[in-house]
Amino acid sequence: MDRLDAMRLFTRIVELGSFTAAADHLNLPRATVTHTIKRLEARLGAQLLQRTTRRVRATREGEAYYSHCVRLLADVDAVETDFRQASEQPRGRLRIDLPTQMARLWLTPTLPAFFARYPLIELDISTNDGMVDLLREGVDCVLRVGQLPDSSLVGRHVGRLEQASLASAAYLRRHGMPRTLADLTKGHYAVNWASPTTHRVEPLEFMLGRKRREVMLPGRVTVSGVEAYMGCCEAGLGIAQFPRYRAADALASGQLKEVLPSSPPPSLPVSVLYPPHRQMPARLRVFVDWLIEVIGKQL
The missing domain is CATH 1.10.10.10 (Winged helix-like DNA-binding domain superfamily/Winged helix DNA-binding domain)
Structure with missing residues (x-):
């Protein structure tokens, strides 16, 4: 024995x-x-x-x-x-939470292929651009953009998301196209972004080589929701900074223009988060791998 x-x-x-x-x-x-x-x-x-x-x-x-x-x-x-x-087909239901635009543009178009590969897995998908308490709300994994808070969650890095400084064509006709960071202080405005968690207004950020510069501009409006932030920028209320993919259509149509492209905002990390498991369920493991594969191709 x-x-x-x-x-x-x-x-x-x-x-x-x-x-x-x-x-x-x-x-x-x-x-x-x-x-x-x-x-x-x-x-x-x-x-x-x-x-x-x-x-x-x-x-x-x-x-x-x-x-x-x-x-x-x-x-x-x-x-x-x-x-x-x-050696068996993973099975069971997963609750996942994704950023709204990433879910619509990048993930949901790939789900038919995912279900063809894993026909016994079911997904409950919610979309949210803020933090979710996985343990309290029973969510199996989330995809998040930005620096991760200290927590007991396990994080896997997916890639980095390029950002751009944007303004509407109408705004630039009124205020002119800035050519340098110094130009921003000459009559320009920002659509101010307030953190949903701290409620602090965040400055615009620009990369000059490897150095990060912060610029706080006056703003007529302050928002803390992603859709309102984009809407105010499109309405000509000031300069805003977004992940580039979110503004692809507006840039292609000319509704929005990129400001100071040689000094872009710093890129943002993209991560998958899930609770620690002594042994991760097979259905969660294959979905996390799929998510990293799909999102990684877009970054």
Whole structure:
């Protein structure tokens, strides 16, 4: 009998309180059970079990060894289960949360191919551009843009999202096209963005080589929602900064123009977040891999 089998036998004796019951449960001869425990105690150099006429109990050393065995055997069982699942079709329901535009433009068009590959997985998709409490709300994973907060969640890096400084054609006819950062202070306005979490108005950011410069411009309107931010920029209320993909159509039509393209805003990290798992469910693992593959191709 190998060491793992000996551990399983030992834990069953402790749980059933009997050599005979453990032998019957595991379909082993009583003599094999007795011999295995004697060899186990000899190898460890400690008495693990106290035998009485009515019951078998773990010694203090036996209780400590039992705790280690339970954890180790649970890990072994989880690994074996995961490998068995790897040879089967992942199945079950996942709750995921995605940024609104990424979901519409990048992910949902690929879902028919995902379901063709994994027909037994079902998805509940919500779209949200703010943070979600995964544990409290029962969400399995989220895709997020920006610096990650310190948390107990596991994060996998997907890539970086290019940004652009934008203004409407109508705004630029009134205020002129700035050619340098210094020009921004000469009669220009921003659509001010207030963080939904801190409510602090954020400055515009520009990269000059490897140096980051912040510029705080006056603004007639302050928003904290992505759609309102874009809408105010398109309405000519000031300069705003967006991930480039969000403004692709407006740039192509000429409704929006890029401002200071040689000094773009810093790119933003894109990450997949999910709660820590001792053994990640196969359905979540394959979806996270799919998400990283799909979004990574766009970045």
